[in-house]
Protein backbone atom coordinates (compact mmCIF):
# COMPACT_ATOMS: atom_id res chain seq x y z
CA UNK A 1 0.00 0.00 0.00
CA UNK A 2 1.61 3.26 -1.12
CA UNK A 3 1.21 6.15 1.35
CA UNK A 4 -0.48 9.37 0.22
CA UNK A 5 2.70 11.43 0.54
CA UNK A 6 4.61 8.99 -1.67
CA UNK A 7 1.76 8.92 -4.19
CA UNK A 8 1.70 12.73 -4.33
CA UNK A 9 5.46 12.69 -4.79
CA UNK A 10 5.19 10.31 -7.76
CA UNK A 11 2.37 12.30 -9.33
CA UNK A 12 4.27 15.54 -9.06
CA UNK A 13 7.16 13.93 -10.99
CA UNK A 14 4.96 12.47 -13.73
CA UNK A 15 5.62 8.91 -12.63
CA UNK A 16 2.77 6.72 -13.94
CA UNK A 17 1.87 3.21 -12.85
CA UNK A 18 -0.67 2.25 -15.47
CA UNK A 19 0.30 3.69 -18.78
CA UNK A 20 -1.55 2.05 -21.70
CA UNK A 21 0.42 1.65 -24.88
CA UNK A 22 -0.84 -1.51 -26.57
CA UNK A 23 -2.02 0.39 -29.66
CA UNK A 24 1.17 2.44 -30.00
CA UNK A 25 3.22 -0.72 -29.57
CA UNK A 26 1.31 -2.49 -32.34
CA UNK A 27 1.81 0.34 -34.80
CA UNK A 28 5.56 0.44 -34.00
CA UNK A 29 5.74 -3.35 -34.53
CA UNK A 30 4.04 -3.05 -37.89
CA UNK A 31 6.25 -0.17 -39.00
CA UNK A 32 9.32 -2.14 -37.87
CA UNK A 33 8.27 -5.20 -39.88
CA UNK A 34 7.76 -3.07 -42.98
CA UNK A 35 11.08 -1.28 -42.56
CA UNK A 36 9.45 2.09 -41.87
CA UNK A 37 10.70 4.44 -39.20
CA UNK A 38 10.04 2.76 -35.83
CA UNK A 39 11.51 2.39 -32.35
CA UNK A 40 10.99 -1.38 -32.72
CA UNK A 41 13.65 -2.80 -35.04
CA UNK A 42 11.80 -6.14 -35.54
CA UNK A 43 14.96 -7.88 -36.78
CA UNK A 44 14.52 -11.02 -38.89
CA UNK A 45 16.64 -13.98 -37.76
CA UNK A 46 16.31 -16.50 -40.62
CA UNK A 47 15.64 -19.01 -37.86
CA UNK A 48 12.57 -21.22 -37.99
CA UNK A 49 11.18 -23.21 -35.09
CA UNK A 50 10.11 -26.46 -36.68
CA UNK A 51 13.33 -28.50 -36.99
CA UNK A 52 14.26 -31.41 -34.75
CA UNK A 53 17.52 -31.31 -32.85
CA UNK A 54 20.37 -33.60 -34.01
CA UNK A 55 21.64 -35.68 -31.10
CA UNK A 56 25.27 -36.42 -30.10
CA UNK A 57 26.74 -33.61 -32.21
CA UNK A 58 28.86 -31.29 -30.07
CA UNK A 59 28.66 -27.55 -30.69
CA UNK A 60 30.54 -24.61 -29.15
CA UNK A 61 28.39 -21.89 -27.65
CA UNK A 62 29.41 -18.34 -26.85
CA UNK A 63 26.94 -16.45 -24.70
CA UNK A 64 27.92 -12.77 -24.81
CA UNK A 65 25.51 -11.38 -22.23
CA UNK A 66 25.01 -7.98 -20.67
CA UNK A 67 27.27 -8.74 -17.72
CA UNK A 68 29.02 -12.05 -18.39
CA UNK A 69 30.69 -13.89 -21.21
CA UNK A 70 30.07 -17.63 -21.02
CA UNK A 71 31.72 -20.17 -23.33
CA UNK A 72 31.05 -23.91 -23.35
CA UNK A 73 30.40 -27.05 -25.36
CA UNK A 74 26.87 -28.45 -25.67
CA UNK A 75 25.79 -31.94 -26.79
CA UNK A 76 22.20 -33.18 -26.86
CA UNK A 77 21.87 -36.70 -25.43
CA UNK A 78 19.41 -39.51 -26.24
CA UNK A 79 16.71 -37.91 -24.12
CA UNK A 80 17.13 -34.61 -25.99
CA UNK A 81 18.62 -32.87 -22.94
CA UNK A 82 21.54 -30.52 -23.67
CA UNK A 83 24.70 -31.44 -21.71
CA UNK A 84 26.96 -28.48 -20.97
CA UNK A 85 30.73 -29.10 -20.63
CA UNK A 86 34.00 -27.14 -20.67
CA UNK A 87 32.18 -24.15 -19.22
CA UNK A 88 33.92 -20.83 -18.52
CA UNK A 89 32.50 -17.53 -17.31
CA UNK A 90 33.99 -14.07 -16.95
CA UNK A 91 33.02 -10.42 -17.26
CA UNK A 92 31.73 -9.45 -20.69
CA UNK A 93 34.60 -7.85 -22.68
CA UNK A 94 34.03 -4.09 -22.89
CA UNK A 95 32.27 -3.79 -19.53
CA UNK A 96 35.50 -3.10 -17.63
CA UNK A 97 37.06 -0.44 -19.85
CA UNK A 98 37.10 0.29 -23.55
CA UNK A 99 38.47 -2.35 -25.95
CA UNK A 100 39.50 -2.26 -29.61
CA UNK A 101 37.76 -4.65 -31.99
CA UNK A 102 40.83 -6.87 -32.10
CA UNK A 103 41.00 -7.06 -28.29
CA UNK A 104 37.28 -7.77 -28.10
CA UNK A 105 37.36 -10.77 -30.45
CA UNK A 106 40.67 -11.99 -29.01
CA UNK A 107 39.11 -12.07 -25.54
CA UNK A 108 36.37 -14.35 -26.84
CA UNK A 109 38.58 -16.48 -29.09
CA UNK A 110 40.98 -17.38 -26.30
CA UNK A 111 38.07 -19.05 -24.50
CA UNK A 112 36.82 -20.88 -27.61
CA UNK A 113 40.13 -22.23 -28.96
CA UNK A 114 40.83 -24.69 -26.09
CA UNK A 115 37.37 -26.27 -26.60
CA UNK A 116 38.01 -26.67 -30.33
CA UNK A 117 41.37 -28.25 -29.58
CA UNK A 118 39.93 -30.80 -27.19
CA UNK A 119 37.09 -31.95 -29.52
CA UNK A 120 37.79 -32.22 -33.24
CA UNK A 121 34.16 -33.31 -33.98
CA UNK A 122 32.90 -29.76 -33.51
CA UNK A 123 31.72 -28.20 -36.79
CA UNK A 124 29.42 -25.42 -35.66
CA UNK A 125 29.34 -22.55 -33.23
CA UNK A 126 26.30 -20.79 -31.77
CA UNK A 127 27.06 -17.16 -30.93
CA UNK A 128 24.42 -15.78 -28.59
CA UNK A 129 24.76 -12.02 -28.73
CA UNK A 130 22.65 -9.97 -26.33
CA UNK A 131 22.83 -6.74 -28.34
CA UNK A 132 21.05 -5.41 -31.43
CA UNK A 133 22.51 -7.11 -34.49
CA UNK A 134 21.22 -7.29 -38.03
CA UNK A 135 21.25 -10.98 -38.91
CA UNK A 136 22.35 -11.80 -42.45
CA UNK A 137 20.96 -14.70 -44.51
CA UNK A 138 24.21 -16.64 -43.87
CA UNK A 139 23.42 -16.34 -40.09
CA UNK A 140 26.29 -13.96 -39.39
CA UNK A 141 25.26 -10.83 -37.50
CA UNK A 142 26.32 -7.20 -37.85
CA UNK A 143 26.33 -5.18 -34.64
CA UNK A 144 24.03 -2.17 -35.07
CA UNK A 145 25.08 -0.43 -31.84
CA UNK A 146 25.93 -1.34 -28.28
CA UNK A 147 23.40 -1.22 -25.47
CA UNK A 148 23.93 -1.69 -21.71
CA UNK A 149 26.92 0.69 -21.73
CA UNK A 150 29.43 -1.75 -23.30
CA UNK A 151 32.53 -0.01 -24.66
CA UNK A 152 34.08 -1.50 -27.79
CA UNK A 153 33.11 1.10 -30.40
CA UNK A 154 35.10 -0.37 -33.31
CA UNK A 155 32.92 -3.48 -33.26
CA UNK A 156 29.84 -1.46 -34.30
CA UNK A 157 29.10 -2.26 -37.96
CA UNK A 158 31.29 -5.35 -37.99
CA UNK A 159 30.14 -8.89 -38.72
CA UNK A 160 30.64 -10.82 -35.52
CA UNK A 161 31.09 -14.30 -36.97
CA UNK A 162 33.51 -13.11 -39.62
CA UNK A 163 35.68 -11.22 -37.11
CA UNK A 164 35.65 -14.08 -34.62
CA UNK A 165 36.67 -16.66 -37.24
CA UNK A 166 39.79 -14.59 -37.99
CA UNK A 167 40.89 -15.20 -34.42
CA UNK A 168 40.03 -18.90 -34.22
CA UNK A 169 42.24 -21.86 -35.07
CA UNK A 170 39.32 -23.35 -37.05
CA UNK A 171 38.27 -20.82 -39.72
CA UNK A 172 36.07 -23.50 -41.37
CA UNK A 173 33.59 -23.47 -38.47
CA UNK A 174 29.96 -22.56 -39.27
CA UNK A 175 28.82 -19.69 -37.07
CA UNK A 176 25.20 -18.87 -36.24
CA UNK A 177 24.74 -15.49 -34.56
CA UNK A 178 21.47 -14.99 -32.71
CA UNK A 179 19.97 -12.75 -30.08
CA UNK A 180 19.58 -14.06 -26.52
CA UNK A 181 15.78 -13.73 -26.67
CA UNK A 182 15.74 -15.82 -29.84
CA UNK A 183 17.82 -18.50 -28.11
CA UNK A 184 15.48 -18.31 -25.13
CA UNK A 185 12.46 -18.84 -27.35
CA UNK A 186 14.11 -21.91 -28.93
CA UNK A 187 15.09 -23.35 -25.54
CA UNK A 188 11.50 -23.01 -24.33
CA UNK A 189 10.20 -24.81 -27.37
CA UNK A 190 11.31 -28.22 -26.11
CA UNK A 191 9.03 -27.76 -23.10
CA UNK A 192 6.26 -26.24 -25.19
CA UNK A 193 6.28 -29.17 -27.60
CA UNK A 194 5.74 -31.64 -24.75
CA UNK A 195 2.82 -29.56 -23.50
CA UNK A 196 1.35 -29.10 -27.01
CA UNK A 197 1.66 -25.35 -27.06
CA UNK A 198 0.36 -23.40 -30.04
CA UNK A 199 3.07 -20.74 -30.25
CA UNK A 200 6.33 -19.50 -28.77
CA UNK A 201 7.96 -16.36 -27.42
CA UNK A 202 11.18 -15.56 -25.58
CA UNK A 203 11.39 -12.78 -23.01
CA UNK A 204 14.50 -11.60 -21.17
CA UNK A 205 14.64 -9.19 -18.28
CA UNK A 206 18.16 -9.20 -16.94
CA UNK A 207 20.76 -6.47 -17.37
CA UNK A 208 18.72 -5.49 -20.44
CA UNK A 209 15.21 -6.25 -21.68
CA UNK A 210 13.87 -7.67 -24.91
CA UNK A 211 11.33 -10.00 -26.53
CA UNK A 212 11.39 -12.42 -29.47
CA UNK A 213 8.24 -13.63 -31.19
CA UNK A 214 7.42 -15.83 -34.16
CA UNK A 215 6.10 -13.94 -37.18
CA UNK A 216 4.84 -15.31 -40.45
CA UNK A 217 7.18 -14.41 -43.28
CA UNK A 218 4.52 -12.58 -45.25
CA UNK A 219 4.39 -10.02 -42.42
CA UNK A 220 8.10 -9.23 -42.67
CA UNK A 221 7.88 -7.20 -45.82
CA UNK A 222 11.16 -5.32 -45.36
CA UNK A 223 13.43 -8.18 -46.50
CA UNK A 224 13.24 -10.73 -49.23
CA UNK A 225 13.33 -14.01 -47.38
CA UNK A 226 14.89 -17.33 -48.18
CA UNK A 227 13.06 -20.58 -47.67
CA UNK A 228 12.69 -20.88 -43.92
CA UNK A 229 9.17 -22.25 -43.91
CA UNK A 230 6.14 -20.11 -43.34
CA UNK A 231 7.43 -18.26 -40.33
CA UNK A 232 10.54 -17.26 -38.44
CA UNK A 233 11.65 -15.85 -35.14
CA UNK A 234 11.88 -12.05 -34.96
CA UNK A 235 14.04 -10.16 -32.48
CA UNK A 236 11.90 -7.17 -31.55
CA UNK A 237 14.51 -5.11 -29.64
CA UNK A 238 11.53 -4.04 -27.57
CA UNK A 239 13.72 -2.25 -25.02
CA UNK A 240 13.99 0.58 -27.54
CA UNK A 241 10.24 1.28 -27.48
CA UNK A 242 9.97 5.03 -27.05
CA UNK A 243 6.29 6.07 -27.06
CA UNK A 244 6.13 6.30 -23.27
CA UNK A 245 5.79 9.01 -20.68
CA UNK A 246 9.11 9.56 -18.98
CA UNK A 247 9.02 10.73 -15.37
CA UNK A 248 11.44 13.39 -14.14
CA UNK A 249 13.58 10.58 -12.69
CA UNK A 250 13.74 8.77 -16.02
CA UNK A 251 14.72 11.96 -17.85
CA UNK A 252 17.53 12.70 -15.40
CA UNK A 253 18.87 9.15 -15.60
CA UNK A 254 18.68 8.95 -19.39
CA UNK A 255 20.74 12.14 -19.71
CA UNK A 256 23.54 10.37 -17.85
CA UNK A 257 23.62 7.35 -20.18
CA UNK A 258 25.78 7.00 -23.27
CA UNK A 259 22.77 7.29 -25.60
CA UNK A 260 20.08 9.37 -23.83
CA UNK A 261 17.35 9.03 -26.48
CA UNK A 262 17.69 5.29 -27.07
CA UNK A 263 16.28 2.29 -25.21
CA UNK A 264 13.80 4.38 -23.21
CA UNK A 265 11.72 1.37 -22.12
CA UNK A 266 14.76 -0.75 -21.23
CA UNK A 267 16.06 2.05 -19.00
CA UNK A 268 12.76 2.04 -17.07
CA UNK A 269 12.66 -1.69 -16.39
CA UNK A 270 15.97 -3.56 -16.55
CA UNK A 271 18.72 -4.54 -14.13
CA UNK A 272 21.41 -2.22 -15.50
CA UNK A 273 19.24 0.82 -14.77
CA UNK A 274 16.96 0.04 -11.80
CA UNK A 275 19.70 0.88 -9.27
CA UNK A 276 20.65 4.24 -10.83
CA UNK A 277 16.94 5.03 -11.33
CA UNK A 278 16.33 4.33 -7.64
CA UNK A 279 19.15 6.76 -6.89
CA UNK A 280 17.35 9.46 -8.93
CA UNK A 281 14.09 8.76 -7.09
CA UNK A 282 15.82 9.01 -3.70
CA UNK A 283 17.62 12.23 -4.63
CA UNK A 284 14.30 13.86 -5.57
CA UNK A 285 12.63 12.44 -2.45
CA UNK A 286 15.37 14.06 -0.34
CA UNK A 287 14.82 17.39 -2.14
CA UNK A 288 11.04 17.12 -1.68
CA UNK A 289 11.31 16.52 2.07
CA UNK A 290 10.15 12.89 2.27
CA UNK A 291 12.90 12.00 4.76
CA UNK A 292 14.13 13.20 8.15
CA UNK A 293 17.36 15.23 8.30
CA UNK A 294 19.60 12.32 9.34
CA UNK A 295 18.41 10.22 6.38
CA UNK A 296 18.82 13.18 4.01
CA UNK A 297 22.46 13.46 4.99
CA UNK A 298 23.14 9.74 4.62
CA UNK A 299 21.28 9.39 1.34
CA UNK A 300 22.96 12.45 -0.18
CA UNK A 301 26.36 10.97 0.69
CA UNK A 302 25.64 7.69 -1.12
CA UNK A 303 27.43 7.39 -4.44
CA UNK A 304 26.08 4.55 -6.54
CA UNK A 305 23.04 2.37 -5.98
CA UNK A 306 22.86 -0.92 -7.85
CA UNK A 307 19.96 -3.24 -8.58
CA UNK A 308 21.33 -5.66 -5.95
CA UNK A 309 21.10 -2.89 -3.33
CA UNK A 310 17.48 -2.29 -4.23
CA UNK A 311 16.81 -6.01 -4.02
CA UNK A 312 18.54 -6.33 -0.65
CA UNK A 313 16.56 -3.54 1.00
CA UNK A 314 13.29 -4.89 -0.38
CA UNK A 315 14.12 -8.45 0.69
CA UNK A 316 15.54 -7.77 4.19
CA UNK A 317 15.23 -4.11 5.22
CA UNK A 318 16.95 -4.59 8.61
CA UNK A 319 20.14 -6.34 7.50
CA UNK A 320 22.83 -6.42 4.81
CA UNK A 321 21.70 -3.49 2.73
CA UNK A 322 23.06 0.05 2.31
CA UNK A 323 20.12 1.62 4.17
CA UNK A 324 20.23 -0.31 7.47
CA UNK A 325 21.35 2.68 9.51
CA UNK A 326 18.23 4.72 8.76
CA UNK A 327 15.46 4.91 11.33
CA UNK A 328 12.36 2.81 10.85
CA UNK A 329 10.19 5.62 9.50
CA UNK A 330 12.70 6.55 6.79
CA UNK A 331 13.35 2.92 5.99
CA UNK A 332 9.65 2.48 5.40
CA UNK A 333 9.70 5.30 2.83
CA UNK A 334 12.74 3.73 1.14
CA UNK A 335 10.98 0.37 0.81
CA UNK A 336 7.78 2.02 -0.40
CA UNK A 337 9.66 3.94 -3.13
CA UNK A 338 11.61 0.82 -4.10
CA UNK A 339 8.48 -1.30 -4.36
CA UNK A 340 6.87 1.32 -6.54
CA UNK A 341 9.88 1.25 -8.87
CA UNK A 342 9.67 -2.53 -9.21
CA UNK A 343 5.90 -2.39 -9.63
CA UNK A 344 6.10 0.04 -12.54
CA UNK A 345 8.95 -1.93 -14.14
CA UNK A 346 6.98 -5.19 -13.90
CA UNK A 347 3.89 -3.49 -15.31
CA UNK A 348 5.71 -1.98 -18.30
CA UNK A 349 7.46 -5.29 -19.02
CA UNK A 350 4.13 -7.08 -18.95
CA UNK A 351 2.42 -4.56 -21.24
CA UNK A 352 5.13 -4.80 -23.88
CA UNK A 353 4.97 -8.61 -23.83
CA UNK A 354 1.17 -8.65 -23.87
CA UNK A 355 1.22 -6.24 -26.81
CA UNK A 356 3.67 -8.46 -28.69
CA UNK A 357 1.50 -11.54 -28.09
CA UNK A 358 -1.85 -10.05 -29.06
CA UNK A 359 -0.99 -8.02 -32.16
CA UNK A 360 -2.67 -10.58 -34.40
CA UNK A 361 -5.54 -12.95 -33.66
CA UNK A 362 -4.18 -15.77 -31.55
CA UNK A 363 -4.73 -19.47 -32.13
CA UNK A 364 -3.98 -20.15 -28.49
CA UNK A 365 -6.46 -21.83 -26.20
CA UNK A 366 -6.57 -23.04 -22.61
CA UNK A 367 -5.22 -26.42 -23.69
CA UNK A 368 -2.81 -25.04 -26.27
CA UNK A 369 -1.32 -21.85 -24.83
CA UNK A 370 1.60 -19.82 -26.16
CA UNK A 371 4.78 -20.98 -24.42
CA UNK A 372 6.74 -17.95 -23.17
CA UNK A 373 10.20 -18.75 -21.86
CA UNK A 374 11.03 -16.04 -19.32
CA UNK A 375 14.73 -15.64 -18.61
CA UNK A 376 17.01 -13.12 -16.93
CA UNK A 377 18.49 -12.48 -13.53
CA UNK A 378 16.46 -9.37 -12.70
CA UNK A 379 13.00 -10.79 -13.23
CA UNK A 380 13.78 -13.93 -11.26
CA UNK A 381 15.86 -12.38 -8.46
CA UNK A 382 14.45 -8.90 -7.81
CA UNK A 383 11.94 -9.11 -4.96
CA UNK A 384 8.38 -8.82 -6.20
CA UNK A 385 9.21 -8.48 -9.91
CA UNK A 386 8.10 -11.84 -11.28
CA UNK A 387 4.89 -12.03 -9.25
CA UNK A 388 3.78 -8.55 -10.33
CA UNK A 389 4.80 -9.21 -13.94
CA UNK A 390 2.90 -12.51 -14.14
CA UNK A 391 -0.32 -11.17 -12.67
CA UNK A 392 -0.26 -8.07 -14.92
CA UNK A 393 0.46 -10.14 -18.01
CA UNK A 394 -2.31 -12.62 -17.35
CA UNK A 395 -4.87 -9.94 -16.61
CA UNK A 396 -3.95 -7.98 -19.77
CA UNK A 397 -4.14 -11.11 -21.94
CA UNK A 398 -7.37 -12.38 -20.45
CA UNK A 399 -9.29 -9.55 -22.08
CA UNK A 400 -7.69 -10.38 -25.44
CA UNK A 401 -8.41 -14.11 -25.34
CA UNK A 402 -4.70 -15.03 -25.42
CA UNK A 403 -3.56 -17.96 -23.25
CA UNK A 404 0.04 -18.27 -22.14
CA UNK A 405 2.19 -20.81 -20.32
CA UNK A 406 5.19 -19.19 -18.66
CA UNK A 407 8.27 -21.40 -18.33
CA UNK A 408 11.79 -20.80 -17.10
CA UNK A 409 14.36 -23.16 -18.50
CA UNK A 410 17.84 -23.05 -16.96
CA UNK A 411 20.68 -21.98 -19.29
CA UNK A 412 18.23 -20.95 -21.99
CA UNK A 413 20.55 -18.63 -23.99
CA UNK A 414 23.18 -21.40 -24.13
CA UNK A 415 20.85 -24.27 -24.99
CA UNK A 416 18.84 -22.25 -27.51
CA UNK A 417 22.04 -21.14 -29.26
CA UNK A 418 23.17 -24.75 -29.51
CA UNK A 419 19.78 -25.64 -31.04
CA UNK A 420 20.03 -22.77 -33.54
CA UNK A 421 23.56 -23.73 -34.57
CA UNK A 422 22.62 -27.40 -35.04
CA UNK A 423 19.32 -26.90 -36.82
CA UNK A 424 19.69 -23.86 -39.02
Ligand code: BGC
Pocket residue numbers: 066129130131132133147148179180181204205206207208209210211237239266
Ligand atom coordinates in the same frame (compact mmCIF):
# COMPACT_ATOMS: atom_id res chain seq x y z
C1 BGC B 1 19.68 -5.70 -26.12
C2 BGC B 1 18.92 -6.89 -26.64
C3 BGC B 1 18.95 -8.02 -25.62
C4 BGC B 1 18.43 -7.53 -24.29
C5 BGC B 1 18.42 -8.60 -23.22
C6 BGC B 1 19.18 -5.33 -24.74
O1 BGC B 1 19.98 -4.30 -24.21
O2 BGC B 1 19.57 -4.62 -26.99
O3 BGC B 1 19.47 -7.32 -27.87
O4 BGC B 1 18.15 -9.07 -26.11
O5 BGC B 1 19.21 -6.44 -23.85
O6 BGC B 1 19.68 -9.09 -22.97
